[in-house]
Amino acid sequence: MKHVLFAGVAVAALTAGLANAGSHLPFNPGEGDFNWESYEAYAAATDLGGEQVTVFGPWLGPDQVVIESVLAYFGEASGADVKYVGSDGFEQQIVIDAEAGSAPNVAVFPQPGLAADMARRGFLTPLAEGTAAWMAENYAAGQSWVDLGSYTGPDGSQSFYAFPYKADVKSLVWYIPENFEDAGYEVPQTMEELKALSDQIVADGDTPWCIGLGSGGATGWPATDWVEDMMLRTQPPEVYDQWVTNEIPFTDERVVAAIEDFGAFARNDDYVAGGAATAASTDFRDSPKGLFSSPPQCYMHRQASFIPAFFPEGTEVGANGDVDFFYFPSYEGKDLGSPVLGAGTLFAITSDSPGAHALIDFLQTEIAHEVFMAQQAGGFLTPHTGVNTDLYVDDTRKALGEILLNATTFRFDGSDLMPGGVGAGSFWTGMVDYVGGKDAAAVAAEIQSSWDALK
């Protein structure tokens, strides 16, 4: 028996090793509908001859496995020895490393605000000339992506520092189609219908929304997404741009109105599962689980495209699956089109080397996007218009990608664009105060005064 057991372990260990070796490059070059020409062309043009390229980013766990597999293609094609390290404290760690002079070659920023800050202090190297032009041409709504990665350098001049790669769509409402069918509800097409549906659910004795703002030290950020979505749905995009740059103050009545519009959902005890008071203490990762309980704690959950990672195990996403999403609708009466709120991660060079620039070049190949698209973990979406969208791992992801490609108005998460002290500070805490019952105008005044203090 013991021998059998040992043999079994040995076999398991061996096959595990094999499986591991196989996952190094998940798709064999030359096979499938990938754009291998872009890979071959890049490989022919690039030879780093074993140079080490270090990449530091925020992805961990399964996401790390996927980004490592994408970087493995870069290593294979260029001959570079590429190393990836992830950290959950990326924002602090990169600042310490840059200050002390031990930064990695390439850093992956989840927040443009932090990248802009580091560019201003001279820790980032501008990307090669022509990168911005490439992006404007090849990304959907290209100029807005270029703007996202363009910052003022230490000498006061504007350059393109950070390469956006991998995007999230935020304006989504998740729901369970069968629960809607059981209750006879229709997916709302306008904000007016959404509010009517919420009232209908309340009238039927149920609760429409699961809202969770908890996120440890970052508690409050899901509320900022709500407010930004409301801002885009009540005001033209120009006003949104003025708001995130503080050309119009936080105390402007249009901003306060957007906060109150969010409050119409989050501060209504009948609307929120567990009552409005629990929203701030419910973790955003646990909040969607209310959709799946029996009887359902709520019918809808507004959250970004990454949230399926926190659905119960085995949940299938899609029109015929267990759970689906609809676009967080806009007001029919306002005629502002279909604005989409999103976010993205940015690759920037923190320690200049030929390998770092070669990696940025690699991100411009179609294959760098396609091998990520075809994998489940990581929730990769790309605004690159030249890729084969059939390669998305499933139809849901493809539909999300389409939202990104077809957005009439695309705007980035405003709190990421604001200075860190506001966008990752007083805006978060202010929203927690607001949901807790504080007056919207008072909260806005506090946020504005913290912004003034940073100027």
Place this chain on the structure above:
Amino acid sequence: MDNIAGTKSGLTWTVHISVFLLVALWLFPTVGLFVSSFRTADQIAASGWWSSLSAQERQLPAIRVEGDEDARDGMFVIEGRLFEAEDVEVSAWGTSSREPNAYDPDATADLGDGEALTVTADGSYVLTGPDSFEGQRLPRIFSTATTPPEFTFENYRNVLFDPSNREGMAKAFFNTLTVTIPATIIPILVAAFAAYALAWMDFPGRALLIAAVVALLVVPLQLALIPLLKFHNTIGIGKGYLGVWLAHTGFGLPLAIYLLRNYMVGLPRDIIENARVDGASDFQIFVKIILPLSFPALASFAIFQFLWTWNDLLVALVFLIDATGETTVMTKQIVELLGTRGGNWEILATSAFVSIAVPLLVFFAMQKYLVRGLLAGSVK
């Protein structure tokens, strides 16, 4: 031992009871964490660990009918079980989220189009219909059932044996040892010499030096992170083991010197003076007399320093883990297992118990010195 039953004073009982309460209070969260480490993420989200210990009647989330269909007597049939566990008892079930308890066990639900669904008390279901179910979305079953306690080793398997984690975990384990052992020994060596000098050698400014060491105890190490790393980079150490040993040594020294000096001062003066009279040098006194007598204090500080360096993440992140990621430590590896957005609770609970193993071993091996060392210098 020689107490006869009934002669214990009330005070002894009070002490025992309060010790018991304190221990229970301390152990309570640990037990919760331990139970959670044997549960899946979905279980942790659905119910508290205390309710997982006994059979519970709960309204369960929907489970979708699945299985291969058979053609029988012109009808298509899908049979299956709702639960893998054997002794589950279904008390009510339904097919709509509006009426999750519409049917009793063994009742048959009419789903329309001639389709019918039956769920028995043990959780088996039979779905029958006149047409093939191929390509159709199969119905969901809501149930209220009494489920027995259910635990899994999956989390431990994931942390310790999963091919993608195993290698990293093993590497991190040895890296942590590489950090911890020198980072424990070096400060003890340095501090023992310093403590002897501060306790038994007369030189001008000794009191001031002791005061300076005590003052350094209150300096937070966060203050020194960036300047020290800059210094390491300037002198060419950079990020690496040497840097992290030096950092741990520096951050540990004030406490070590203070603790050992207080203990050594309390050693009997006669012995040391006798040795001096017999012609022993300071070094001989230190090695032959002071060191053996100070063993409890050395051991207790070793435990402190070992636990602190073992559990350390901050110093390792700043001084050790470079951009190649080759020198990752256990704490960092565990944080990585939590995932990008840090939601994997069950992994956290499990990793806590995996990483606690070595400190526990060290603690139990040396615990008899811990109390004596803790009291070092405070009582004579």
